[in-house]
Amino acid sequence: MLDGYEMTVGLEIHVQLDTDTKIFCGCKNEFGAEPNNHTCPICLGLPGTLPVLNEKAVEYIVKAGLALNCEINTFSKFDRKNYFYADLPKAYQISQFDLPFCEDGHVMIQLEDGADMKIGITRIHLEEDAGKLNHAGEGIASSDSSLVDYNRVGTPLIEIVSEPDIHSPEQAIAYLKKIKSILEYIGVSDCDMSQGSMRADVNISVAPKGSDKLGTRTELKNMNSFKAIEKALKYEPKRQIKVLESGGEIIQGTLTWDDEAGKTIPMRSKEEAHDYRYFPEPDLVPVILDQEWIEGIRETLPELPDARQKRYVEELGIPEYDAMVITADREMADFFEAVVEEHNDAKAISNWIMGDFSRLLNEESITIAEVKFKPADLAKMLKLMDEGTISSKIAKTVFEEMFATGKDPDTIVEEKGLKQISDTSELEKIIDQVIADNQSALEDYRGGNKNVFGFFIGQTMKATRGKANPGMVNKILREKLEG
Amino acid sequence: MELYQLTAHQLHEKLVNKEVTAREITESIYNRIEAVEEDVKAYITLTKEDALKQADKVDEKIANGEEIGPLAGIPIAIKDNMSTEGVKTTCASKILHNYKPPYDATVIKKLSAEDYIMVGKTNMDEFAMGSSNENSGFYPTANPWDLTRVPGGSSGGSAAAVAAGEAIISLGSDTGGSIRQPAAFCGVVGMKPTYGLVSRYGLVAFASSLDQIGPFSKDITDCAIALNYIAGHDEFDSTSANREVPDYTASLNKDITGMKIGVPSEYFGDGIDQEVKDAVWTAIKKLEELGAEYEEVSLPHTEYALSAYYLIAPAEASSNLARYDGVRYGLRSEEVKGLVDMYKKTRQEGFGDEVKRRIMLGTYALSSGYYDAYYKKAQKVRTLVKQDFDRAFEKYDVLISPTTPTTSFKAGAKKDPLEMYLSDICTIPINLAGIPALSMPCGLDSNGLPIGLQIMGNHFGEEKILQIAHAFEQATDFHKKRASL
Numbered sequence: 001m002l003d004g005y006e007m008t009v010g011l012e013i014h015v016q017l018d019t020d021t022k023i024f025c026g027c028k029n030e031f032g033a034e035p036n037n038h039t040c041p042i043c044l045g046l047p048g049t050l051p052v053l054n055e056k057a058v059e060y061i062v063k064a065g066l067a068l069n070c071e072i073n074t075f076s077k078f079d080r081k082n083y084f085y086a087d088l089p090k091a092y093q094i095s096q097f098d099l100p101f102c103e104d105g106h107v108m109i110q111l112e113d114g115a116d117m118k119i120g121i122t123r124i125h126l127e128e129d130a131g132k133l134n135h136a137g138e139g140i141a142s143s144d145s146s147l148v149d150y151n152r153v154g155t156p157l158i159e160i161v162s163e164p165d166i167h168s169p170e171q172a173i174a175y176l177k178k179i180k181s182i183l184e185y186i187g188v189s190d191c192d193m194s195q196g197s198m199r200a201d202v203n204i205s206v207a208p209k210g211s212d213k214l215g216t217r218t219e220l221k222n223m224n225s226f227k228a229i230e231k232a233l234k235y236e237p238k239r240q241i242k243v244l245e246s247g248g249e250i251i252q253g254t255l256t257w258d259d260e261a262g263k264t265i266p267m268r269s270k271e272e273a274h275d276y277r278y279f280p281e282p283d284l285v286p287v288i289l290d291q292e293w294i295e296g297i298r299e300t301l302p303e304l305p306d307a308r309q310k311r312y313v314e315e316l317g318i319p320e321y322d323a324m325v326i327t328a329d330r331e332m333a334d335f336f337e338a339v340v341e342e343h344n345d346a347k348a349i350s351n352w353i354m355g356d357f358s359r360l361l362n363e364e365s366i367t368i369a370e371v372k373f374k375p376a377d378l379a380k381m382l383k384l385m386d387e388g389t390i391s392s393k394i395a396k397t398v399f400e401e402m403f404a405t406g407k408d409p410d411t412i413v414e415e416k417g418l419k420q421i422s423d424t425s426e427l428e429k430i431i432d433q434v435i436a437d438n439q440s441a442l443e444d445y446r447g448g449n450k451n452v453f454g455f456f457i458g459q460t461m462k463a464t465r466g467k468a469n470p471g472m473v474n475k476i477l478r479e480k481l482e483g
Numbered sequence: 484m485e486l487y488q489l490t491a492h493q494l495h496e497k498l499v500n501k502e503v504t505a506r507e508i509t510e511s512i513y514n515r516i517e518a519v520e521e522d523v524k525a526y527i528t529l530t531k532e533d534a535l536k537q538a539d540k541v542d543e544k545i546a547n548g549e550e551i552g553p554l555a556g557i558p559i560a561i562k563d564n565m566s567t568e569g570v571k572t573t574c575a576s577k578i579l580h581n582y583k584p585p586y587d588a589t590v591i592k593k594l595s596a597e598d599y600i601m602v603g604k605t606n607m608d609e610f611a612m613g614s615s616n617e618n619s620g621f622y623p624t625a626n627p628w629d630l631t632r633v634p635g636g637s638s639g640g641s642a643a644a645v646a647a648g649e650a651i652i653s654l655g656s657d658t659g660g661s662i663r664q665p666a667a668f669c670g671v672v673g674m675k676p677t678y679g680l681v682s683r684y685g686l687v688a689f690a691s692s693l694d695q696i697g698p699f700s701k702d703i704t705d706c707a708i709a710l711n712y713i714a715g716h717d718e719f720d721s722t723s724a725n726r727e728v729p730d731y732t733a734s735l736n737k738d739i740t741g742m743k744i745g746v747p748s749e750y751f752g753d754g755i756d757q758e759v760k761d762a763v764w765t766a767i768k769k770l771e772e773l774g775a776e777y778e779e780v781s782l783p784h785t786e787y788a789l790s791a792y793y794l795i796a797p798a799e800a801s802s803n804l805a806r807y808d809g810v811r812y813g814l815r816s817e818e819v820k821g822l823v824d825m826y827k828k829t830r831q832e833g834f835g836d837e838v839k840r841r842i843m844l845g846t847y848a849l850s851s852g853y854y855d856a857y858y859k860k861a862q863k864v865r866t867l868v869k870q871d872f873d874r875a876f877e878k879y880d881v882l883i884s885p886t887t888p889t890t891s892f893k894a895g896a897k898k899d900p901l902e903m904y905l906s907d908i909c910t911i912p913i914n915l916a917g918i919p920a921l922s923m924p925c926g927l928d929s930n931g932l933p934i935g936l937q938i939m940g941n942h943f944g945e946e947k948i949l950q951i952a953h954a955f956e957q958a959t960d961f962h963k964k965r966a967s968l
């Protein structure tokens with residue numbers, strides 16, 4: 001696709017931390033309140049106000065840093081990033097410039113061909129979020145007024161900056177998903193992209209294959225959907241190559257992704273880029289972290305997806321692919337383990353989780369937390385299958401009913417009369433009737449056309465509405481047909 | 484003697500003894516204001532109605548036999564860069580001409596808890612930038628000793644208010660000398676405490692790493708009392724020091740025998756007026772008579788302090804003042820085309836020349852490509868200046884110098900901003916180092932204008948400063964001299 005060229009992707013992922021209060025004041029850190037209801041003189045940056053650092057935010061970024069294999073700086077400080085915008089009340093953002101909390105980390109990603117790949121993380125720093133502008137009318141250019149909602153101002157944000165290790169859309173998405181998964185695991189953010197809790201700035205450049213220099217890059221700001229990022233990463237390098245091939249030059253600058261048109265649109269070029277005039281924030285003293293405290297945070301880390309995946313393969317014996325899919329989502333993995341606890345057949349459970357369970361979650365677009373039945377119910381259903389009380393086909397029906405109503409499988413089987421028919425005499429009676437009703441087919445069979453056997457199976461299942469024990473039907477039919 | 488001529492501790496005694504009421508004191512102050520304010524122009528906003536209500540509350544407490552603190556019923560003026568809930572806080576700038584904060588600064592909360600009486604908000608150089616009070620966005624303040632002269636800046640209104648009897652005590656802020664220089668010019672006591680001793684929460688920032696709130700008073704005892712009630716840790720200010728606050732009045736009467744005074748020779752250079760030098764040396768000799776020892780000392784990096792200050796302070800100011808953009812409060816220019824135009828026109832109309840000059844200086848010093856050469860280098864110089872003081876305080880209890888190179892100058896006399904900047908040359912190094920310093924009257928020049936004596940101490944060395952200052956005050960009568968207004 002990129003004949004003779006290699007693309008390089010840099011990702012700056014912004015993640016809102018799930019602290020109770022904002023980073024520098026006591027206001028609630030909560031999505032969805034009435035505009036400007038979660039504000040105070042401090043987060044509004046009124047003259048004379050001063051920031052006071054929320055220690056929980058520091059704990060969370062250190063937790064994130066440890067989970068992403070970073071070095072934690074025991075001496076860190078905040079800096080001011082100066083620029084004018086209506087959603088930024090102080091006209092500067094308190095951020096970190098040269099001494100971020102976390103540096104030199106990495107994550108491992110798995111590619112579709114099964115290969116593992118290491119993606120470096122340059123740094124993770126802590127900063128405050130800005131507010132939100134609501135433009136009257138169509139957009140910023142055509143509206144004659146704009147309203148500002150400052151509820152989001154002062155939300156603690158971490159920015160995770162990747163090394164230029166990513167060279168394909170697949171790698172980029174795998175990396176993003178891995179970061180999301182890890183942060184969800186450690187509980188520092190819900191990473192809800194639809195609410196803007198996780199968003200990414202994506203840098204893209206292309207260079208001739210084998211070149212040791214990176215090409216001029218363009219940047220897509222505030223991307224908040226994997227699909228859009230993937231599409232943009234497929235489009236933008238091709239556009240850049242086209243420019244280069246026709247003898248043009250890539251202009252460094254910011255682009256926006258137009259999802260409908262499926263292309264990137266220039267926003268501003270480097271000439272208009274900001275000089276942020278960073279300097280040390282004089283209103284906050286440097287943060288000195290105690291090594292013991294850091295180790296204490298490390299001890300609170302849960303088992304992370306990679307370790308869990310390994311354990312599932314080694315201890316539960318499920319395929320690597322299954323383990324990867326299940327562990328990508330902590331809730332999914334927790335659910336899986338809870339079922340395994342009750343029923344010792346990990347492979348069967350992973351099949352159900354990855355199959356019907358995932359499908360229904362998707363179709364209903366609900367989260368695992370909203371699922372009506374309990375892990376124990378799924379275990380019970382699998383036991384009913386093992387005991388021969390229900391067939392695998394009936395199990396699908398039972399599962400769908402569990403999912404829809406939250407009823408336990410025993411009740412469902414009872415209420416709907418789904419119990420498998422394994423009574424020999426009862427089955428013989430039914431089969432006799434089927435044979436009696438299909439005399440010509442019987443003659444065909446006895447005349448040597450053994451293919452008709454399947455027809456008789458089908459008729460028997462139909463007569464029992466699928467409840468007949470398939471093994472027994474098979475045995476009894478064969479005996480009777482052979483006469 | 485009129486009530487407005489007394490000190491806080493004298494008035495407190497009279498209140499407790501029921502010789503006067505808080506209402507009488509307050510009315511005396513407002514009568515004085517009525518008489519002289521037209522000439523002095525120390526205030527931007529007066530809050531008489533609330534003040535009288537507050538006075539009645541204090542009188543009620545006294546009548547009910549409740550115990551009252553030393554600041555209860557004492558009329559205090561507040562520099563107009565400290566946030567007062569519901570009362571205009573303009574920083575003497577057009578850009579905040581109508582701004583009423585929805586919250587109180589920490590110092591205001593502390594004083595309110597002591598039942599102080601706020602007289603009003605005092606005039607200042609716009610956003611505390613200036614050394615003469617001629618840079619107010621509204622009108623200049625005059626020096627009560629000579630109305631054709633400046634009261635000094637930027638807390639000139641607060642200094643003039645005390646000197647003219649328009650307040651008993653006042654609060655100012657000191658970024659490079661903004662309390663001490665006007666105190667010297669107006670013949671009152673002014674103190675800049677150690678950086679971090681008094682909470683900056685609610686003080687509209689000029690240069691965050693240098694700003695510090697401090698009191699003006701007629702004598703050292705009042706200064707110590709005021710400091711007692713504004714000092715202390717504040718959880719709303721990360722830079723505020725978390726340490727016990729001593730009773731500053733306790734050290735006042737201690738003997739100064741054997742105390743060591745360093746006299747930094749760099750503060751007695753060519754730019755310093757001979758009359759000022761003589762008065763300061765006379766004071767040092769007086770302290771020697773009282774039992775202290777003195778020695779000349781060198782603070783070699785003093786000459787670079789001014790340059791470092793004029794990079795660091797504007798750099799921080801350029802960032803601190805960026806929030807005045809017309810979006811949410813204060814001035815918004817009318818008839819603008821779009822957001823950027825609104826920023827530009829609002830700031831163009833709202834800020835005065837000196838503020839604009841410093842914003843541009845600071846923006847330049849922080850811009851990429853110049854940061855290392857200017858801001859970063861200035862920070863290095865700052866460290867060297869600090870080290871000069873650290874070394875000196877290993878040996879000396881206090882350092883003594885003139886507060887200002889000259890006494891008050893005529894309004895309009897200093898047209899060149901650089902010349903104006905030099906009037907803070909003796910005070911600026913103290914802010915860079917974050918140490919405390921006090922200015923008190925130590926004489927009059929041949930024009931009958933007050934001369935300021937500057938006493939500097941080590942970090943949190945306020946007690947020693949007050950001890951020496953009080954000893955000098957008790958042995959002389961400069962503090963009794965008043966502007967004949």
Ligand SMILES: [Zn+2]
Binds near residue numbers: 025026027038042043
């Ligand atoms: Zn807030």
